[in-house]
Amino acid sequence: MSQEDVNKIFTALSHEIRREIIRILAEESPKTFSELMNELDIRDTGTMVFHLRKLEGLITKNERGEYILTDLGRRAYQIMNQIKTERKEEVKDVSEKIIEKREAKTISKTMIISDRLNLYIDKEFLENIRSSGRKLILRDIVNLTISDDIDPNLFNEIVEEISDVISIRAPKKLRPLIELKSRDVLTIKYSDKIRERPSFLEIGSLIGDITDMVSTVVTTTLSNVFKSFSKWAGRGAERFLEKKLVYSGDIPDNISKIKIEIDGGAVYTIESDKPQIMIYSTGTECDEDDYNIDYKDDKMILSIEGCVVNLSLSKKEYESLDVDVAGGILDLRFEKGFKDLMINIDGGTAKISASEISRSHVYTEVNGGLLTLKLDYKSYERESEIDLEINGGLVEIDIRLPQETKVIIEGKDFGGYSDINIDKRLLEQKTFSRTFILKRFLRGGLLKTDINMLEL
Numbered sequence: 001m002s003q004e005d006v007n008k009i010f011t012a013l014s015h016e017i018r019r020e021i022i023r024i025l026a027e028e029s030p031k032t033f034s035e036l037m038n039e040l041d042i043r044d045t046g047t048m049v050f051h052l053r054k055l056e057g058l059i060t061k062n063e064r065g066e067y068i069l070t071d072l073g074r075r076a077y078q079i080m081n082q083i084k085t086e087r088k089e090e091v092k093d094v095s096e097k098i099i100e101k102r103e104a105k106t107i108s109k110t111m112i113i114s115d116r117l118n119l120y121i122d123k124e125f126l127e128n129i130r131s132s133g134r135k136l137i138l139r140d141i142v143n144l145t146i147s148d149d150i151d152p153n154l155f156n157e158i159v160e161e162i163s164d165v166i167s168i169r170a171p172k173k174l175r176p177l178i179e180l181k182s183r184d185v186l187t188i189k190y191s192d193k194i195r196e197r198p199s200f201l202e203i204g205s206l207i208g209d210i211t212d213m214v215s216t217v218v219t220t221t222l223s224n225v226f227k228s229f230s231k232w233a234g235r236g237a238e239r240f241l242e243k244k245l246v247y248s249g250d251i252p253d254n255i256s257k258i259k260i261e262i263d264g265g266a267v268y269t270i271e272s273d274k275p276q277i278m279i280y281s282t283g284t285e286c287d288e289d290d291y292n293i294d295y296k297d298d299k300m301i302l303s304i305e306g307c308v309v310n311l312s313l314s315k316k317e318y319e320s321l322d323v324d325v326a327g328g329i330l331d332l333r334f335e336k337g338f339k340d341l342m343i344n345i346d347g348g349t350a351k352i353s354a355s356e357i358s359r360s361h362v363y364t365e366v367n368g369g370l371l372t373l374k375l376d377y378k379s380y381e382r383e384s385e386i387d388l389e390i391n392g393g394l395v396e397i398d399i400r401l402p403q404e405t406k407v408i409i410e411g412k413d414f415g416g417y418s419d420i421n422i423d424k425r426l427l428e429q430k431t432f433s434r435t436f437i438l439k440r441f442l443r444g445g446l447l448k449t450d451i452n453m454l455e456l
Contacts (some may be wrong), residue, residue, distance in 0.1 A: 008057045009076045017051050020397065021082060022069065025059065026077040030066035033344075034443060049326045049346045053261075065365055065389055067176070110160065114139040122147035126158045137161045142185055146170040148194045152177055154283055160306070161264065161327075163347075180266060182381055183327045183347030183370055208373040239397075243280035243308060251275035253314070257299040259322040262348070265306045266329040272312030280308040304328075317358065325350045325369065337375070345369045345393060359434075362386040366445060368393045375455060376400045383435035388415060390445040397447075399436070402452040404430040407451055411440035418447040425453045 011019045024031060025037060031039070033048065041050050052059070058073035069077065111134050113119065119141050129136050136159050138144060144162070146155075148171035148246060156177050162168070168188040170178055175190050182188070253275065260267060263403065265286070279291050286307035294301040298319070302309065304329075317336040323343045330350040337357035343364040353374035359382060362369065370393060377384060379402050388395065388411070394429065401407070407426050418440060 003389050004443060005057070005072055005075075008072065009079060012055055012073075013052065013080055014056050015054070018048075018055055019057060021067075022058065022073060022080060025067060025069045026074065030064070030068045032066050032389065033383075033390075035364055036067065049263075049324075052279055053324075064308055065363055065387065094177065095365045110135050110137055111314070112137045112139065118142045118143045118145070118158040120145045120147070121150075122253075123149040123154065124153070126150060126154055129158050130154070135160045138163070138165070141162045142166045144168045145431065146174060146178075148173075148192070150174065163327075172184070179349070181264070181330055188395070190454070199268055209221045222397050243282060245278060245290075246281050246286055246307070247279040247293075249277055249293070251277055251300060251311075251313070252295060254298050255295070255314075256302045256316075257322075258313075258318060259299065259301045259324075260328075260330065260332075261301075261303040261324045262326045262328045263305045263326040264348075265304050265308055266331070267302070267304065267309040267311060267335045268329075268331045270310045270312050274312065275314050276312045277302070278310045280310070282306070282308055317356075321352075323350060323352070327369075343371065345371050357384070360384050364395070365389045365391075366393045366395055370394045370396075372398075373395045374398045375435045377402060377436070378435055383437060385437040385439065386441040388438070388442075388447065389444045390440070392416075392445045394445065395447045397449040397450070399451045400439075401426065401436055401451065402434075402454050404429060404431055404433040406435045409440075410436060410437065411442075413440070413442040416442040416444045416446060418442055418445075418449070422454040427450065 012022060026035065033052075034183075036042075037048050039049075045354070046139045052067075058076055059069055060065050060070050062068050072259065089155060092243070111129060111138070119138070121144075123140075126136070138159070138161070141164070143437045144165050144167070145244050146169065150171070152173055153175055158176075162178065162182040163184050165182070166187070168178065168182070168185055168190065170190055170370060172192055178188065182370055197382060198307075226383045229383045255275070263380070265282075277293065278285065281287065286304075291309075292301075292303045302311075311332070313334065315335040317339040318334070320340040320341070322337045323330060323331075323332075323341075324345045325344070327348040329348060330352075332352045333348075334352075334354035335356065337354035337360065339358070339360050341352070341360065341368075342361040345364070345366045345368065347368045347369045349372075351372040351374075355376040356378045357375055358378060359380040362373070362375075362385070364373075366389070373396070377397070377400065386397070386399075388397075406429075407422055407428065409420060409422075420438070420440075436451075438449065438451070
């Protein structure tokens with residue numbers, strides 16, 4: 001066993017939650033993301049994502065998208081059972097001290113405001129935080145009001161994260177930044193002028209607003225909700241940020257597999273003459289500890305937290321794209337598409353579009369946030385498939401298929417709501433040269449799918 005494997009096992013066994021994940025997967029049947037959350041009694045998806053990432057190399061997913069142990073994970077389970085009680089406590093104490101030291105600096109520089117019924121923040125409030133050299137995280141708030149006297153640069157510099165909020169009232173000028181930094185927010189209202197406190201009628205109408213929003217989503221106007229959300233959560237946000245280049249490099253020509261992990265910040269594809277990657281800071285939010293680029297044979301692995309990344313990719317078909325979004329914005333456009341696409345969304349916004357896709361397999365697991373897929377298929381042999389596991393969030397899929405494609409819809413809605421529309425021309429065909437399969441398993445969230453015939 002290599003030193004790297006030893007380190008992975010040490011990291012895994014150093015926390016009770018990760019030890020319990022290993023035990024569950026070793027002693028019980030494979031589990032989905034939501035099943036693990038329920039069994040561990042974890043209510044925060046961010047916490048679950050954090051521990052699953054710490055188990056990289058020890059767990060993987062089977063063909064159904066369920067988590068299982070790898071060989072290294074089974075070895076960790078064996079070691080866990082062999083370690084004496086004293087040794088387990090020792091490992092835990094040592095690892096927790098290391099974690100505490102690593103997190104001490106961050107904690108000391110961050111103010112966390114949480115568990116509030118109503119909270120109002122203005123320019124003076126943020127300037128006081130800045131004068132103390134700290135950043136701000138807002139969590140677990142019912143009504144959050146953000147004053148219109150706050151400059152976008154000040155807001156971007158001080159506010160690191162907004163999460164688990166029922167309702168936000170904010171000025172329109174801050175909209176792109178709020179979308180960039182928010183996750184698990186139920187409803188946001190933007191206007192030019194913001195009063196210091198919401199009126200009684202505004203607070204009282206919150207439930208009605210939420211009901212109206214859900215009602216709108218589950219009707220034929222669902223597409224308007226997605227369009228409105230995507231417009232502000234997409235490329236428009238970047239122009240509000242003061243960017244400073246912190247890294248620039250060429251992407252090797254042999255790269256055919258891409259893995260992207262994003263927990264805050266933004267990743268966009270751009271037009272360029274050659275494959276390259278450029279990483280920008282927005283204020284003081286991105287340094288060397290906030291991004292990592294690794295090349296392993298024909299695979300590129302990119303991880304970011306709070307940075308803005310511009311990617312220029314080759315105009316070729318990629319073997320695989322593996323995306324993990326816990327927060328922030330991901331907007332990727334491909335000329336030739338990919339053979340395999342794996343998507344895991346726990347928060348934030350992800351938009352992936354591709355043209356001239358050949359035979360491919362797409363698997364998605366959405367537990368929160370917004371996912372938009374726009375895929376145009378060219379002529380291919382046999383079958384292509386999209387597997388959807390939706391436990392929460394919003395998913396919009398726009399598919400265009402060539403003639404003589406047989407469309408098969410499988411799966412079931414155990415919760416949530418789905419709206420699937422198929423072009424009549426596809427349904428009326430008599431001869432078929434290929435098959436397209438859409439499998440869905442909804443336990444929550446909202447799904448809108450349009451499957452149309454590709455215009456020649």
